[in-house]
Amino acid sequence: MTSTTTLRPPRNSQSLLRRREARAGYLFVLPFMVVFIAMLVVPLAYSGYLSMFRNQLVGGVSFVGLDNYVRALGDATFTDGVARMAVFLVIQVPIMLGLALLFALVLDSGRLRMKRFVRLSIFIPYAVPGVISALMWGYLYGPDFGPFAQMGRAIGLGTPQFLSAEFMLFSIMNIVTWGFIGYNMIILYSALRSIPTEIYEAARVDGASEVRIATAIKIPALRPALVLTSIFSVIGTFQLFNEPNILATIAPNVIGSGYTPNLYAYNLAFVGQEVNYAAAIAFLLGFVIMVVSYVFQLSTRKGDA
Amino acid sequence: MKPQPFRRTAAPVVASLSALALVACTGGSEDGSDSGNGGGETDAITAEEFEEAMSTPTELTFWSWVPDIQNQVDMFEEAYPEIDVEYVNVGQGAEHYQQMRTAIQAGSGAPDVAQVEYQHLASFRLGDNLLDLTPYLQEDLSGQYPDWVWSQVTADDGLWGIPQDTGPLGNLYRTDLFEEAGIEVPTTWDEFAQAAADYRDAMPDSYLTNMPGNDPGQFVGLLWQAGARPFAYDGAETVTIDLDSPEVLQVVEYWQGLIADDLVSVDPDFNDQWYQALANGKYASWQVAAWGPVFLQGTAGDTSGLWAASTLPQWEEGQNVSGNWGGSTDAVLSSTDNPIAATELARWINVEEEPATRFVQEQFLFPPSLSILESEDFLAEESEFYGGQQVNATFAEISETVPTDDFGWLPFMDYAYSSYNETLGSAIADRADMVAGLEAWEADLIEYAESQGFTVQ
Numbered sequence: 001m002t003s004t005t006t007l008r009p010p011r012n013s014q015s016l017l018r019r020r021e022a023r024a025g026y027l028f029v030l031p032f033m034v035v036f037i038a039m040l041v042v043p044l045a046y047s048g049y050l051s052m053f054r055n056q057l058v059g060g061v062s063f064v065g066l067d068n069y070v071r072a073l074g075d076a077t078f079t080d081g082v083a084r085m086a087v088f089l090v091i092q093v094p095i096m097l098g099l100a101l102l103f104a105l106v107l108d109s110g111r112l113r114m115k116r117f118v119r120l121s122i123f124i125p126y127a128v129p130g131v132i133s134a135l136m137w138g139y140l141y142g143p144d145f146g147p148f149a150q151m152g153r154a155i156g157l158g159t160p161q162f163l164s165a166e167f168m169l170f171s172i173m174n175i176v177t178w179g180f181i182g183y184n185m186i187i188l189y190s191a192l193r194s195i196p197t198e199i200y201e202a203a204r205v206d207g208a209s210e211v212r213i214a215t216a217i218k219i220p221a222l223r224p225a226l227v228l229t230s231i232f233s234v235i236g237t238f239q240l241f242n243e244p245n246i247l248a249t250i251a252p253n254v255i256g257s258g259y260t261p262n263l264y265a266y267n268l269a270f271v272g273q274e275v276n277y278a279a280a281i282a283f284l285l286g287f288v289i290m291v292v293s294y295v296f297q298l299s300t301r302k303g304d305a
Numbered sequence: 306m307k308p309q310p311f312r313r314t315a316a317p318v319v320a321s322l323s324a325l326a327l328v329a330c331t332g333g334s335e336d337g338s339d340s341g342n343g344g345g346e347t348d349a350i351t352a353e354e355f356e357e358a359m360s361t362p363t364e365l366t367f368w369s370w371v372p373d374i375q376n377q378v379d380m381f382e383e384a385y386p387e388i389d390v391e392y393v394n395v396g397q398g399a400e401h402y403q404q405m406r407t408a409i410q411a412g413s414g415a416p417d418v419a420q421v422e423y424q425h426l427a428s429f430r431l432g433d434n435l436l437d438l439t440p441y442l443q444e445d446l447s448g449q450y451p452d453w454v455w456s457q458v459t460a461d462d463g464l465w466g467i468p469q470d471t472g473p474l475g476n477l478y479r480t481d482l483f484e485e486a487g488i489e490v491p492t493t494w495d496e497f498a499q500a501a502a503d504y505r506d507a508m509p510d511s512y513l514t515n516m517p518g519n520d521p522g523q524f525v526g527l528l529w530q531a532g533a534r535p536f537a538y539d540g541a542e543t544v545t546i547d548l549d550s551p552e553v554l555q556v557v558e559y560w561q562g563l564i565a566d567d568l569v570s571v572d573p574d575f576n577d578q579w580y581q582a583l584a585n586g587k588y589a590s591w592q593v594a595a596w597g598p599v600f601l602q603g604t605a606g607d608t609s610g611l612w613a614a615s616t617l618p619q620w621e622e623g624q625n626v627s628g629n630w631g632g633s634t635d636a637v638l639s640s641t642d643n644p645i646a647a648t649e650l651a652r653w654i655n656v657e658e659e660p661a662t663r664f665v666q667e668q669f670l671f672p673p674s675l676s677i678l679e680s681e682d683f684l685a686e687e688s689e690f691y692g693g694q695q696v697n698a699t700f701a702e703i704s705e706t707v708p709t710d711d712f713g714w715l716p717f718m719d720y721a722y723s724s725y726n727e728t729l730g731s732a733i734a735d736r737a738d739m740v741a742g743l744e745a746w747e748a749d750l751i752e753y754a755e756s757q758g759f760t761v762q
Contacts, residue, residue: 056756057431057717058757059758138577142578143578144587250576252518254734257727270403270406271719
């Protein structure tokens, strides 16, 4: 790996060029920074500011400091929502990433016919907007006229209750898994494609089987991509919104206003008109996501050492 | 209508300034006096003032989700060439109100005139966001509506919206299924319960009716019929939440009995599953508002000719009482710069004969005004979908049986309805203890009201 260092220009002779490069660098970063500050930092700061107040329908606005946060920590609707998402994370994410990894490895093994077609078929659900896919699955899950229900009755198994309180979380897991396998698979697959093929040849010469190549070379090489997809999944899970929000129209009494923390923040702000409390919930949720992502990253780094 | 991006720019600035001024006024007064518009004793505008306002070039913004309401707007612009109305559909129901609240809070971008359902007028009056139309009207409209409709738009000596349509509750049923099951149309709720059981015996795959756990509007309409008056708002800081009255309990316990015995289905309504069920005869009847007949025609087109309309079953034999579910008004926001023109828009499209008749004939809104409710053309119309029945006449008669005493609302009905879904509604959906669900609903509403600074009675 010495080749990369030789590519760099020698240190002392070209400091002028380096300064110019640095200036160009800042210039390139500027558009991003402007948008980043305007669309992320400012709104974040503003909602942080909002979360310190309390606006009652009668009585108006008053400064309450951290009261909203204290209230949120003792709010069973919020903590239940976070717990529900933790269950979701622990069950759904390993299944989804496991399948995505499996598909990526199979695609990469070179033993598959119609590779492009298969790749596209797995990826297509991701191209379907979340709202549409939730509507579609809502129809498939339907207890009276949904195809699963009709099949269930036809073979005498009765009507599967996909939309009941017991199974709703799993039904949503299924929708999310269906929608995001392709996305994760593409990330993992492209990471696989960047492994130099010479390594495989060397392994084959040494007599390694495809399975052995996968476990000893490919999966370890995929570690950064797996960490990335896992962190995306952690963030996506805690922010779950579209699927429960759409399914709420067909199972309104199963999916309450606080089914997921994100849904809760939305309903607080727009149904209960508690914008300040909603801001606090959103902030806490962001904090939870940060902590979980960080802990996850830390744990994977330990494995390296 | 042509978009005019350049002339538009000044309006929001002015609007936001005046809105700021308004916020400054109302924010300061702790005792919630209603003097947002300079005191209630304002004299009505003179004919000259009206003429001047209507002949001055003016731009109005109008938010509504009524389909094709642009037709009425065009007619208005033709009648008043100087007034330019920008009509916007920002979404239906909850979405529309969210946009309104956001614009009001932001202090700019709010419409001059907006569609507001009866049950939400109170929540926009809170914070003095609605304009009392009384001083801007040159005629007294009170005689033009059934008393109960008028009582829905008036409070505290103010008129807060012009009625656009209403939804007195009736009963739509499948004549063929009733016949097949050998059932008479029930006239009392006792008969209805018996019919539900008989129907279930005869037709084990379907139900006499469906009681959704997600439709507080319908349920509250049934409470209205039973004489319950669960909500009220004094326009300031006091709300009434009375969900443990004998009338409320009577309705809840009645449905509890039917639901617990699996005599009615409990599917959530207004989703695909339910549309199909309606069209497929899973429910043999639907206790629905006056807008229901046309809605059903669109949803269950294949069952044309098989339906009929009647009054709701009654709690006492010989009674004839109904309730209301839904309907809208056009209200003027207090932030408007052109109160006279805005009020005239709200009045003109809903009161003048031509646009109002079009609402009935083309947009199929159920008319609130007596002149149409009593007109021969309206009453005599025969509906093929309902086997040639004069459905309008049936519902016009029902409209007269809605009790005239004030049925009030809370200034936070969207919260109240959302809370219903998680308490009483959940109990319905789970076929669980509805009385406990009712208690949970009441407790939650009281808690919310108190946390928002209201005094609860």
